[in-house]
Amino acid sequence: MSERVAIIGGGKIGEALLAGLIGAGKPVKDLVVAERSAERSAELAADYGVRVTADIADAVEGARVAFLAVKPDAVEAVLQALSVADDNGELERITVTLVAGIPTTRYEAALPAGSPVIRVMPNTPMLVNEAMSAVSPGRYAEDEQVALTVRLLESVGKVMVVPEKLMDAVTAISGSGPAYFFLMVEALIDSGVALGLTRPQSTELAVQTIKGAGLLLSESGLSPVDLRAAVTSPAGTTAAALREFERAGLRHAVNEATVACAEVSAKTARRVEVEGSSQGVQLGAETASEQQ
Ligand SMILES: NC(=O)C1=CN([C@@H]2O[C@H](COP(=O)(O)OP(=O)(O)OC[C@H]3O[C@@H](n4cnc5c(N)ncnc54)[C@H](O)[C@@H]3O)[C@@H](O)[C@H]2O)C=CC1
Numbered sequence: 001m002s003e004r005v006a007i008i009g010g011g012k013i014g015e016a017l018l019a020g021l022i023g024a025g026k027p028v029k030d031l032v033v034a035e036r037s038a039e040r041s042a043e044l045a046a047d048y049g050v051r052v053t054a055d056i057a058d059a060v061e062g063a064r065v066a067f068l069a070v071k072p073d074a075v076e077a078v079l080q081a082l083s084v085a086d087d088n089g090e091l092e093r094i095t096v097t098l099v100a101g102i103p104t105t106r107y108e109a110a111l112p113a114g115s116p117v118i119r120v121m122p123n124t125p126m127l128v129n130e131a132m133s134a135v136s137p138g139r140y141a142e143d144e145q146v147a148l149t150v151r152l153l154e155s156v157g158k159v160m161v162v163p164e165k166l167m168d169a170v171t172a173i174s175g176s177g178p179a180y181f182f183l184m185v186e187a188l189i190d191s192g193v194a195l196g197l198t199r200p201q202s203t204e205l206a207v208q209t210i211k212g213a214g215l216l217l218s219e220s221g222l223s224p225v226d227l228r229a230a231v232t233s234p235a236g237t238t239a240a241a242l243r244e245f246e247r248a249g250l251r252h253a254v255n256e257a258t259v260a261c262a263e264v265s266a267k268t269a270r271r272v273e274v275e276g277s278s279q280g281v282q283l284g285a286e287t288a289s290e291q292q
């Protein structure tokens with residue numbers, strides 16, 4: 001892993017990628033972060049010993065891969081900076097976007113003709129090398145460039161290659177998914193306190209339970225249905241709890257939540273375009289709906 005990697009945007013997901021790559025053995029000298037917030041830059045430089053610059057062109061100079069980890073509404077400014085950055089000569093730079101909802105066609109329209117673009121939907125467990133990342137190659141990305149991107153992402157978790165039309169669904173399951181489980185654990189901790197546990201007791205019980213349940217699911221090879229059945233004794237305590245979840249419409253809530261998430265993802269490119277044009281920002285020619 002000697003390729004130089006630039007991360008543009010040192011926020012939550014940019015830091016997760018940075019921490020994950022360093023944890024996986026990527027030398028800090030091969031990493032650079034472009035971050036516009038001075039406060040955030042100082043934090044990242046102090047915590048990871050990585051070079052941080054506010055200048056995107058400086059960050060991507062000589063980089064084999066440029067990961068984009070800014071919010072969707074900052075993408076256009078980053079693309080403008082990238083389009084004026086020197087090309088890498090022989091070394092073709094791969095633009096790997098971690099941004100939700102903006103299609104590869106948008107980047108391809110703004111970058112020099114034929115630039116390889118790869119869209120990725122990661123998640124924050126990348127911080128502990130347990131990411132789930134879905135990868136969709138753009139039309140100019142070559143197999144070797146996809147393989148390099150997959151290899152980098154595999155060093156911080158699991159990777160699945162999917163057609164780009166599935167990215168909204170992926171975002172609704174794994175991209176935003178960690179938040180659903182954190183909400184569940186939050187509610188479980190509060191419930192434990194209401195039942196008489198101290199908050200530290202309830203937190204330890206709930207956190208170890210979600211960790212153990214996740215490991216059991218991923219390592220046993222059994223389905224969630226079988227594992228749930230194994231916990232549920234006839235006329236027992238679990239059956240009483242599950243009946244209340246069903247009565248409250250948990251499955252329906254999960255379904256509605258993921259549909260809402262996917263819809264926001266699908267509308268992101270159009271929203272950014274409308275907001276950008278109302279602020280006089282020019283975006284690339286193609287929209288998400290043209291691409292899908
Ligand atoms: N947070 C998450 O769980 C996930 C986020 N994503 C995607 O990752 C992207 C970033 O999300 P977060 O890390 O949560 O946001 P964030 O707001 O924590 O980080 C964005 C960072 O980009 C920096 N930035 C903005 N414009 C810049 C520029 N022109 N040059 C340099 N730095 C610039 C900001 O100062 C900020 O530190 C989003 O597009 C989101 O859709 C994808 C999967 C999961």
Ligand SMILES: O=C(O)[C@@H]1CCC=N1
Nearest residue numbers: 099100171175176177
């Ligand atoms: O909430 C968001 O928009 C981002 C994308 C996936 C996870 N977080």
